[in-house]
Amino acid sequence: AQSVTQLGSHVSVSEGALVLLRCNYSSSVPPYLFWYVQYPNQGLQLLLKYTTGATLVKGINGFEAEFKKSETSFHLTKPSAHMSDAAEYFCAVSRMDSSYKLIFGSGTRLLVRP
Amino acid sequence: SQTIHQWPATLVQPVGSPLSLECTVEGTSNPNLYWYRQAAGRGLQLLFYSVGIGQISSEVPQNLSASRPQDRQFILSSKKLLLSDSGFYLCAWSVHGGLEAQHFGDGTRLSIL
Numbered sequence: 001a002q003s004v005t006q007l008g009s010h011v012s013v014s015e016g017a018l019v020l021l022r023c024n025y026s027s028s029v030p031p032y033l034f035w036y037v038q039y040p041n042q043g044l045q046l047l048l049k050y051t052t053g054a055t056l057v058k059g060i061n062g063f064e065a066e067f068k069k070s071e072t073s074f075h076l077t078k079p080s081a082h083m084s085d086a087a088e089y090f091c092a093v094s095r096m097d098s099s100y101k102l103i104f105g106s107g108t109r110l111l112v113r114p
Numbered sequence: 115s116q117t118i119h120q121w122p123a124t125l126v127q128p129v130g131s132p133l134s135l136e137c138t139v140e141g142t143s144n145p146n147l148y149w150y151r152q153a154a155g156r157g158l159q160l161l162f163y164s165v166g167i168g169q170i171s172s173e174v175p176q177n178l179s180a181s182r183p184q185d186r187q188f189i190l191s192s193k194k195l196l197l198s199d200s201g202f203y204l205c206a207w208s209v210h211g212g213l214e215a216q217h218f219g220d221g222t223r224l225s226i227l
Binding site (some may be wrong): 032034036041042043044045046049051090094095096100101102104105106107 | 120146148156157158160163165202204206208211213214215216217218219220221223
């Protein structure tokens with residue numbers, strides 16, 4: 001069965017510092033992977049996705065993630081945090097069957113200190 | 115381009131009252147549709163998904179039901195709300211037949227008194 005683990009329910013960084021949000025998955029077949037961001041009282045917005053091809057994926061708002069099959073990881077990074085990055089971030093993996101469902105991690109709340 | 119609309123944005127209902135939340139998608143045909151609930155401080159729980167008109171799959175037994183009367187319309191209902199039904203409800207769509215990303219609406223904040 002597929003699953004997603006996000007390490008750290010809360011991550012705090014200073015403005016301008018590197019952002020690193022961790023995501024590990026388990027899957028018996030090559031997965032499709034996604035990162036979403038959720039601002040308070042809003043829906044989830046797709047940041048980036050990995051399906052096939054290049055393992056370093058660039059997304060919106062300066063975020064990127066690298067698919068590392070050997071480590072079963074898909075960590076999200078941004079070189080320099082901005083106050084507007086404060087939000088909750090969800091990693092997800094696509095069920096590789098006909099159910100078309102996504103399996104979401106439990107989320108990581110990013111706090112950005114001035 | 116595709117857009118997804120959910121309404122209402124917020125709703126306060128008494129225990130035992132009925133519920134109807136509506137979601138519509140524009141700019142695409144035959145999408146997969148999903149209802150999620152997000153309880154306070156919790157992750158996302160998939161409630162229902164649909165791959166076509168009249169085709170509803172339920173993920174967890176509960177006090178809610180879903181219907182898809184039209185291709186791009188997805189409705190979440192309840193006959194009698196419970197306190198435990200409070201939460202943030204999100205509708206999402208994805209391309210039919212694919213394993214692509216899901217795209218979310220802005221959500222409905224439901225409070226049960």
